[in-house]
Amino acid sequence: xxxxxxxxxxxxxxxxxxxxxxxxxxxxxxxxxxxxxxxxxxxxxxxxxxxxxxxxxxxxxxxxxxxxxxxxxxxxxxxxxxxxxxxxxxxxxxxxxxxxxxxxxxxxxxxxxxxxxxxxxxxxxxxxxxxxxxxxxxxxxxxxxxxxxxxxxxxxxxxxxxxxxxxxxxxxxxxxxxxxxxxxxxxxxxxxxxxxxxxxxxxxxxxxxxxxxxxxxxxxxxxxxxxxxxxxxxxxxxxxxxxxxxxxxxxxxxxxxxxxxxxxxxxxxxxxxxxxxxxxxxxxxxxxxxxxxxxxxxxxxxxxxxxxxxxxxxxxxxxxxxxxxxxxxxxxxxxxxxxxxxxxxxxxxxxxxxxxxxxxxxxxxxxxxxxxxxxxxxxxxxxxxxxxxxxxxxxxxxxxxxxxxxxxxxxxxxxxxxxxxxxxxxxxxxxxxxxxxxxxxxxxxxxxxxxxxxxxxxxxxxxxxxxxxxxxxxxxxxxxxxxxxxxxxxxxxxxxxxxxxxxxxxxxxxxxxxxxxxxxxxxxxxxxxxxxxxxxxxxxxxxxxxxxxxxx
Amino acid sequence: xxxxxxxxxxxxxxxxxxxxxxxxxxxxxxxxxxxxxxxxxxxxxxxxxxxxxxxxxxxxxxxxxxxxxxxxxxxxxxxxxxxxxxxxxxxxxxxxxxxxxxxxxxxxxxxxxxxxxxxxxxxxxxxxxxxxxxxxxxxxxxxxxxxxxxxxxxxxxxxxxxxxxxxxxxxxxxxxxxxxxxxxxxxxxxxxxxxxxxxxxxxxxxxxxxxxxxxxxxxxxxxxxxxxxxxxxxxxxxxxxxxxxxxxxxxxxxxxxxxxxxxxxxxxxxxxxxxxxxxxxxxxxxxxxxxxxxxxxxxx
Numbered sequence: 001x002x003x004x005x006x007x008x009x010x011x012x013x014x015x016x017x018x019x020x021x022x023x024x025x026x027x028x029x030x031x032x033x034x035x036x037x038x039x040x041x042x043x044x045x046x047x048x049x050x051x052x053x054x055x056x057x058x059x060x061x062x063x064x065x066x067x068x069x070x071x072x073x074x075x076x077x078x079x080x081x082x083x084x085x086x087x088x089x090x091x092x093x094x095x096x097x098x099x100x101x102x103x104x105x106x107x108x109x110x111x112x113x114x115x116x117x118x119x120x121x122x123x124x125x126x127x128x129x130x131x132x133x134x135x136x137x138x139x140x141x142x143x144x145x146x147x148x149x150x151x152x153x154x155x156x157x158x159x160x161x162x163x164x165x166x167x168x169x170x171x172x173x174x175x176x177x178x179x180x181x182x183x184x185x186x187x188x189x190x191x192x193x194x195x196x197x198x199x200x201x202x203x204x205x206x207x208x209x210x211x212x213x214x215x216x217x218x219x220x221x222x223x224x225x226x227x228x229x230x231x232x233x234x235x236x237x238x239x240x241x242x243x244x245x246x247x248x249x250x251x252x253x254x255x256x257x258x259x260x261x262x263x264x265x266x267x268x269x270x271x272x273x274x275x276x277x278x279x280x281x282x283x284x285x286x287x288x289x290x291x292x293x294x295x296x297x298x299x300x301x302x303x304x305x306x307x308x309x310x311x312x313x314x315x316x317x318x319x320x321x322x323x324x325x326x327x328x329x330x331x332x333x334x335x336x337x338x339x340x341x342x343x344x345x346x347x348x349x350x351x352x353x354x355x356x357x358x359x360x361x362x363x364x365x366x367x368x369x370x371x372x373x374x375x376x377x378x379x380x381x382x383x384x385x386x387x388x389x390x391x392x393x394x395x396x397x398x399x400x401x402x403x404x405x406x407x408x409x410x411x412x413x414x415x416x417x418x419x420x421x422x423x424x425x426x427x428x429x430x431x432x433x434x435x436x437x438x439x440x441x442x443x444x445x446x447x448x449x450x451x452x453x454x455x456x457x458x459x460x461x462x463x464x465x466x467x468x469x470x471x472x473x474x475x476x477x478x479x480x481x482x483x484x485x486x487x488x489x490x491x492x493x494x495x496x497x498x499x500x501x502x503x504x505x506x507x508x509x510x511x512x513x514x515x516x517x518x519x520x521x522x523x524x525x526x527x528x529x530x531x532x533x534x535x536x537x538x539x540x541x542x543x544x545x546x547x548x549x550x551x552x
Numbered sequence: 553x554x555x556x557x558x559x560x561x562x563x564x565x566x567x568x569x570x571x572x573x574x575x576x577x578x579x580x581x582x583x584x585x586x587x588x589x590x591x592x593x594x595x596x597x598x599x600x601x602x603x604x605x606x607x608x609x610x611x612x613x614x615x616x617x618x619x620x621x622x623x624x625x626x627x628x629x630x631x632x633x634x635x636x637x638x639x640x641x642x643x644x645x646x647x648x649x650x651x652x653x654x655x656x657x658x659x660x661x662x663x664x665x666x667x668x669x670x671x672x673x674x675x676x677x678x679x680x681x682x683x684x685x686x687x688x689x690x691x692x693x694x695x696x697x698x699x700x701x702x703x704x705x706x707x708x709x710x711x712x713x714x715x716x717x718x719x720x721x722x723x724x725x726x727x728x729x730x731x732x733x734x735x736x737x738x739x740x741x742x743x744x745x746x747x748x749x750x751x752x753x754x755x756x757x758x759x760x761x762x763x764x765x766x767x768x769x770x771x772x773x774x775x776x777x778x779x780x781x782x783x784x785x786x787x788x789x790x791x792x793x794x795x796x797x798x799x800x801x802x803x804x805x806x807x808x809x810x811x812x813x814x815x816x817x818x819x820x821x822x823x824x825x826x827x828x829x830x831x832x833x834x835x836x837x838x839x840x841x842x843x844x845x846x847x848x849x850x851x852x
Contacts, residue, residue, distance in 0.1 A: 027558035096694040106558040127717040253604035263568035292599040304567035423724035
């Protein structure tokens with residue numbers, strides 16, 4: 001094993017030389033997600049164990065523990081399941097952070113649970129990771145939760161995946177099994193925007209292809225898990241991107257020094273650079289980059305530094321300092337993906353505190369555009385987002401925000417929502433785009449918007465068979481349509497304006513679909529199916545929206 | 553462009569956290585335990601606000617069982633860098649003679665550490681308190697947030713932690729509630745020593761090996777520093793070359809045999825001599841999951 005410690009022991013380096021080498025190590029943060037049965041905790045335990053990241057007395061404490069679940073000598077999973085409640089239930093509930101290191105790198109693992117009810121924990125772990133290990137049980141192949149892990153990783157902007165096909169020992173290390181699973185997964189993930197996916201056949205329990213390549217998979221020519229973790233590029237995008245310097249704190253020890261402190265979110269700042277301060281738009285030049293360790297000529301993301309400017313400017317926390325040639329977007333209204341993280345559901349119209357970079361503003365959710373159905377991998381209309389739901393929303397801040405899209409910049413494109421009453425963090429947001437038009441919130445709702453949300457156009461269905469009318473109303477309602485069955489003339493015109501499907505026995509409405517004139521089967525249920533098909537074929541119901549197929 | 557080394561990346565993250573707290577809370581305080589982690593945290597705070605002074609005080613919760621060398625260091629070093637230090641003890645329990653041999657370590661810690669900490673924080677009206685805990689120290693700490701919310705009683709609910717994404721920390725608290733902040737969450741013990749080495753940060757001399765008087769008891773070396781440590785039949789005080797891996801109260805902190813008298817040698821020892829730094833602190837082993845129990849009650 002080539003751990004940091006082993007390399008020290010085995011080499012003839014002095015401790016000083018060793019520390020010199022250590023000082024140049026990079027840091028890679030990655031996340032894992034998987035359910036109890038995938039053996040995720042076992043895999044992490046194995047990684048830590050093989051990397052000798054586990055201290056002897058921690059191992060001793062595990063061997064004393066009464067709750068060993070497996071029959072083997074050491075239950076690796078007990079090393080990583082921290083809290084008592086979790087140990088008793090045998091599930092990893094929260095995000096646990098683990099450390100290990102090799103001669104080349106230091107690693108921080110964000111270990112997250114895989115169940116659907118822990119989507120928020122997965123999102124939390126993924127938010128600071130630049131790689132994700134998606135674990136698959138070789139016996140089960142790609143499951144709904146495999147798809148969920150990949151989807152959340154993609155949504156949270158993780159560029160690289162390792163597809164770890166585990167428990168290969170239980171499938172006789174079969175190449176066919178491995179390749180079938182990879183093909184399934186790669187097909188599913190083809191449009192998720194990952195820069196790289198590395199599939200690796202492993203057995204966490206036996207240690208195959210975890211630290212070392214295994215002789216039991218001679219057909220596999222790729223790297224072991226640890227080899228890949230050591231060599232995969234650590235993202236350097238942040239330092240080479242556009243300068244984003246979100247002012248965190250104004251440092252003013254005396255009248256002669258006025259410094260602006262920030263952790264550089266992206267890009268590089270240099271002494272003498274011409275900069276613009278947002279939102280005021282004032283221009284100045286960087287006079288100095290001051291640190292405890294002396295002045296610098298340049299500083300790059302993600303360093304925490306303090307700068308002074310050549311001109312006296314009124315700058316406070318929440319302002320953003322940028323280069324004039326690469327300005328961020330400016331808007332009060334944005335469209336964003338949201339992971340909802342609290343029990344009380346989100347409904348349009350609610351106001352929250354929005355924290356973005358170093359500023360906090362009031363914000364109102366204008367609308368819920370769609371909700372992601374992860375099982376079906378489809379976006380559907382929704383009136384609310386519940387705990388662990390992922391949706392696309394439109395939001396309006398009380399003052400303009402300076403931001404980039406989340407795809408461009410994970411730090412200036414993200415925000416959290418805080419409930420001002422309970423003080424809890426209720427959502428994680430990833431900005432998709434700025435919404436044009438300052439007055440969008442005051443604009444009347446248009447027919448096209450109703451159509452888009454409802455998934456259908458307004459229409460009158462003239463139905464004389466009362467039984468059929470009731471069944472039709474029920475079925476359309478179940479599909480989420482705006483539908484009403486009326487047995488009197490009623491305010492039909494108003495309902496149509498509201499985008500509703502109106503079912504009525506009353507004749508005489510213009511353009512009414514006269515259901516009685518269609519060739520329908522005698523059986524009422526079959527007749528309902530035929531009517532739905534007719535409505536889909538005639539573009540009243542959006543077939544994409546309802547996924548109507550041969551089943552109708 | 554080359555990536556920042558892992559220590560510089562951790563440093564930048566910690567400075568960001570310390571500044572966030574100073575910017576968003578009314579009355580922050582930095583818990584100062586005099587140990588190596590506190591020394592690193594203090595250096596990071598200096599860096600965060602340079603060239604200004606650290607804009608919050610330090611608070612030491614004194615059990616009165618600390619080593620004399622710790623108290624000397626405490627009274628000298630923070631003042632030398634222009635930092636204000638406050639000290640708080642549970643005077644009632646101290647006067648009642650609380651000690652681990654009579655009360656047991658659990659109850660003694662509860663009175664002199666946990667109770668004193670909660671009272672000290674309440675008395676100062678602090679709404680945020682920095683602590684030097686690291687996630688690599690102990691299993692329950694691996695799940696601790698960087699901003700750890702505490703209710704009006706200073707208690708931690710592991711099932712009700714706030715989600716923490718990117719570098720966006722939620723600093724909202726109601727009156728009486730507070731946040732414990734752990735800027736060293738992502739550091740390991742090796743990182744801490746490595747940083748002390750790179751930055752030449754002063755630490756308490758007890759960390760360095762020298763001949764010290766100790767009682768050899770079982771596998772432990774107990775310094776007879778406090779009056780409450782009594783010799784058992786057949787025991788005697790002998791001189792052993794040893795050092796402390798972590799600093800706590802003298803009756804409950806064992807020394808280890810060691811020749812490591814410089815920071816690089818300590819690191820060398822750390823790498824070859826693989827025991828968790830908490831092994832020699834009795835308090836984490838008195839119950840399964842004991843650190844988590846203490847934290848639920850409000851201990852750091």
